[in-house]
Amino acid sequence: MKYNTLLIDVENDICTITIHRPEKLNALNAEVLKELDLAIDEVMQSSDIRSAIITGSGEKAFVAGADISEFASLDAASGEAYARRGQSLFEKIENSSKIIVAAVNGFALGGGCELAMACHFRVASDNAKFGQPEVNLGLIPGFGGTQRLTQLIGKGRALELLVTGNMIDAITAFNYGLVNHVVSREELLLKAKSILAVVNAKAPLAVARCITAVQHAYEGNKQGYSYEAREFGKLLTTTDAKEGTSAFLEKRKAFFQGK
Structure with a gap:
């Protein structure tokens, strides 16, 4: 544009x-x-x-x-x-x-x-x-x-x-x-x-959740802890999280796809 x-x-x-x-x-x-x-x-x-x-x-x-x-x-x-x-x-x-x-x-x-x-x-x-x-x-x-x-x-x-x-x-x-x-x-x-x-170079979904979680704290939202725990659990099931943990254990660089 x-x-x-x-x-x-x-x-x-x-x-x-x-x-x-x-x-x-x-x-x-x-x-x-x-x-x-x-x-x-x-x-x-x-x-x-x-x-x-x-x-x-x-x-x-x-x-x-x-x-x-x-x-x-x-x-x-x-x-x-x-x-x-x-x-x-x-x-x-x-x-x-x-x-x-x-x-x-x-x-x-x-x-x-x-x-x-x-x-x-x-x-x-x-x-x-x-x-x-x-x-x-x-x-x-x-x-x-x-x-x-x-x-x-x-x-x-x-x-x-x-x-x-x-x-x-x-x-x-x-x-x-x-x-x-x-x-x-x-x-x-x-x-x-x-x-x-x-x-x-980081996992896009994790970056996005960091932004939102910090925004909860910034606004004094007491639900920020619940959001953090909930999204931590959800991210564990993503392709990027599986790739990131595998790469760490295999001592290689992770390749994230935002999935």
């Missing part, structure tokens, strides 16, 4: 989705959100894709925020609908059964920070900046930022960032637990792809 605001590249079972509005620092407008929704569907439906990366075009910004020019026409009802559309897309990313990594280059502010947090984990370049500056506009985050930031870095740190609108650099984000790795700009995509190459 051809996109106007995204660049799509698939290599070695990894789909790299690049948000491409460099003149607007890759700000999220209605078209970007719509196309990103379609691109995530493509990732989920393609048997040629095992995992994905979301990044931004250029070195200045991952996504510098939402496109503020679109806010002028919104009232309370349409504003809530706008926020819910963004939340729905980011929940789709968060709940994807295929790992999606944010490769954060430059500014990840407002909706950009929210997008990065919706991904399963984050790799940042050393020039990355994170923040939720909506308070400077008399607003709050609308795409899940108040919730995910609190879950990821804790109440006190999240609230300070939300009410001051301050940015943090990549090392601070790493120390807070917001990002998993900090690398040079040149190494950013290479690092993300190297992690996904390891993930892609």
Whole structure:
């Protein structure tokens, strides 16, 4: 499919989705959100894709925020609908059964920070900046930022960032637990792809169940233990589990088929 605001590249079972509005620092407008929704569907439906990366075009910004020019026409009802559309897309990313990594280059502010947090984990370049500056506009985050930031870095740190609108650099984000790795700009995509190459060698069904089980814990769902035990039992009967245990006992590399 051809996109106007995204660049799509698939290599070695990894789909790299690049948000491409460099003149607007890759700000999220209605078209970007719509196309990103379609691109995530493509990732989920393609048997040629095992995992994905979301990044931004250029070195200045991952996504510098939402496109503020679109806010002028919104009232309370349409504003809530706008926020819910963004939340729905980011929940789709968060709940994807295929790992999606944010490769954060430059500014990840407002909706950009929210997008990065919706991904399963984050790799940042050393020039990355994170923040939720909506308070400077008399607003709050609308795409899940108040919730995910609190879950990821804790109440006190999240609230300070939300009410001051301050940015943090990549090392601070790493120390807070917001990002998993900090690398040079040149190494950013290479690092993300190297992690996904390891993930892609694992059993797809097991990877998907790990994502869902962790999501139960992330949401404070007490049924997570029951889910874990139930899915452990189910996976024992899969072709991949039989292959994995046989390969271990036979001291060879396992070949997983997602069955």
